[in-house]
Amino acid sequence: MNTPQPANIFRSAPAAPDKExxxxxxxxxxxxxxxxxxxxxxxxxxxxxxxxxxxxxxxxxxxxxxxxxxxxxxxxxxxxxxxxxxxxxxxxxxxxxxxxxxxxxxxxxRGRQKSPARGDAVIETVKVIRSSRRRRTVTARFEATTMEVRVPHTISEAKLKEIIAGFTGKLQRKLLKKQLNARHDLAQVAAALNKQYFNGALKLNRIEYVTDQFSKFGCCDYRARAIRVAHHVAEMPVWVRDYVLIHELAHLVQPDHSPAFWALVNRYRHAERARGYLLAKGYELNDERQQE
Ligand SMILES: [Zn+2]
The missing domain is CATH 2.60.120.10 (Jelly Rolls)
Incomplete structure (x- = not known):
């Protein structure tokens, strides 16, 4: 066996590549x-x-x-x-x-992604209809496992590929959202946490999993009293999910990340550990940029 030799990640890097x-x-x-x-x-x-x-x-x-x-x-x-x-x-x-x-x-x-990493959307056939009457508009229609895409006839293969991927992703996210909310009763979990940590005093109108938040784990609309939880939270351990819910529920009391807010959140036994988990996963702990 040859002895493994170290390499250096910087040494062989080109100084100023004209493409990535x-x-x-x-x-x-x-x-x-x-x-x-x-x-x-x-x-x-x-x-x-x-x-x-x-x-x-x-x-x-x-x-x-x-x-x-x-x-x-x-x-x-x-x-x-x-x-x-x-x-x-x-x-x-x-x-x-x-x-x-x-x-x-x-x-x-790669691989070994447990569901629900994505929706069950299985597109088996993609039908592309190129229209000479279309200049820019692109539409897609779904029927069972077939996706029908209508595009201008001048469109390039690369652009078409990107469009198909875009539609597929959108459909998958839509289906995933439906599945997650059918499978998990977040309202019930939130009600239990409300009772345990907030004396049941919080008024929450809506809580749901969403599939369009990728860099944060949840957000709370203080005025609408609605909480959106990112779909990847569904794959995390229950004690982390509960932390995310408590964090968002606490925003119904304190919309900002003030000391009073953290005092509420830190009553959760696994708060510190859950923050460590989320940090290690690369999520920001200040979940929202600006909330309306
Ligand atoms: Zn927050």
């Missing part, structure tokens, strides 16, 4: 580790990246800005910052450093 450089460092059945070197590259305007598998990514050098669909503000990443991009999350690289290279370490985790 991807190098696979390790590839095994369920995991792929990759180095990405960027130099000012960004996702083109109007385009989103979406992957079938989750990706854990860390900036080792340089800076970047990443945004998720539906989120008002992009996330700034500097050396040492890492986060997890869940499967199917639509995201884009808004910016990478254009004076120095940005070196990323990406870990792609």
């Amino acid at each position: 450089q991807f190098t696979t460092l390790l590839e095994q059945q369920e995991v792929k580790i990759e180095r990405i070197v960027s130099f000012g590259q960004r996702t083109p305007d109007g385009e989103w990246l979406q992957q079938e598998t989750g990706e854990w990514v860390m900036v080792l050098a340089g800076t970047a800005q990443l945004s998720f669909e539906g989120e008002p503000r992009p996330l700034n990443l500097a050396a040492g910052d890492y986060l997890y991009i869940p499967a199917l999350a639509r995201h884009r690289v808004e910016r990478t450093d254009n004076r120095n290279k940005t070196v990323w370490l990406a870990v792609h985790v």
